[in-house]
Amino acid sequence: MDICTTKDPNPCRVIGVLDDGVGSLSATALAYLRTADVVIGGSRTLALLDAEIPARAKKRDLTGQLKTVPEWVRSAREAHQSCVVLATGDPLCHGIAPYLAQHVCLEALDILPNLSTLQIACARVGLAWQDARIVSVHGKDAGEWVRGSRPEHGLYALAQALRSQHRLLVLTSPANSPDRIARTLLAEGLGDDFHMAVAENLLQADERVYAQLSPQQAAHMRFADLNVVLLWRAQAPAEPVRFGLADSSFAQRQPEKGLITKQEVRAVSLARLQLRANSVVWDIGAGSGSVGLEAARLCPLGHVYAIEKNEADHAIAQSNHAAFGVSNYSLQHGKAPDGLDQWPDPDAVFIGGSGGELSELIDRVLRRLREGGCLVMNFVTLENLATATAALQAAGVPWDVLQLQASRSKPILHMHRMAAENPVWIVCAQRSAMPEPGVPND
DSSP states (O other), X not given: OOOOSSOOSSOEEEEEEOTTGGGGSOHHHHHHHHTOSEEEEOHHHHHHTGGGSOTTSEEEEOTTOGGGHHHHHHHHHHTTOOEEEEEESOTTSSSSHHHHHHHSOGGGEEEEOOOOHHHHHHHHHTOOOTTOEEEEOOSOOOOSOOTTOOTTSTTHHHHHHHHHOSEEEEEOOSSSOHHHHHHHHHHTTOTTTEEEEEEESTTSTTOEEEEEEOHHHXXXXXXXXXXXXXXXXXXXXXXXXXXXXXXXXXXOOTTTTSOOOOHHHHHHHHHHTTOOTTOEEEEESOTTSHHHHHHHHHOTTSEEEEEEOOHHHHHHHHHHHHHHTOSXXXXXXXXXXXXXXXXXXXXXXXXXXXXXXXXXXXXXXXHHSOTTOEEEEEESSHHHHHHHHHHHHHHTOOEEXXXXXXXXXXXXXXXXXXXXXXXXXXXXXXXOOOOOTTOOOO
């Protein structure tokens, strides 16, 4: 953003416009428009206000040319021309004003906001919005939402917000439409958790407001292209335990030989991963999914990428995901390291199992792990422990090993005895700054 020390005497006026056209403009905004030398706006907005734009004014259609708008504004100001940019609603609410402030100069803008369409929609249904979360899905068409979709999906931010927010105001697009949003709720198992309202063609002659729909109803309806969606919870959500769940909380293979990281080992392993709210986590050899799913709850702004090669365990991890109430977890069926190239670089990696290529896997992980990131591995055999520590030693990264053996009480007649669990070795390493090739590490 350019830095200006004084208010510009000839600022670019950024004027919020609604779909009732002239009726939505203040006398001041209308006067700026009627005396403008350059008017920039989308094709629909320019057409809506065409009668108020001076015949001598140069009209610029920004549709599909957003990156060119700052240059148009700079050129007008350098020529000492009065410039108006027509925006929708409040230009500072998912509008063009922040973009212009970054690429021109905040002090060179005079922003005249209007009501947001979201605000009008809330007024239509009587929904208080001071504590609502605004989410925009006005991006490219990413297709229908499927549980486990990755962060690049156009509905990802919405799916995440559904888990943590009580009220949501959603800016839609013709592709990411209300019916698709409703199907997203159903895919995440939230069909009974939210009420839904759709306001379409606001302030136009064919305005229509569906004040209260169920996601099940809306999923099969069609709506006008111009609309906004309101979502509010039917009841307060339960607050789940984030850390230290009992083993019985997870579906797992029976009898007890199933692949699950036991509670005590899981707690220590998650602690050693040094997770943050926005961590990107890899879970390799997911088993039942217990470590990755708890990590997903601990990283609400991050994402967990998990892989499991055993078909039965993959199905169990999928069922645990469905029951766990997280939308920041993606599970794939496969054998690492296959598929890891498509994952973003991690902040933390947990290896709960490998298919025999442990040294290669450790090497790949260390190459991808972000600086300061942590690698945690669990082993129950001496052979895998030896392989892992040798690989870490060869890589020259700091590492340590913790042997953990827990005992749990079990009833015996009218008393209790202690039954030991199998010992587990927890191997931990942290990636520090790596030297450039050919540069000695002092």
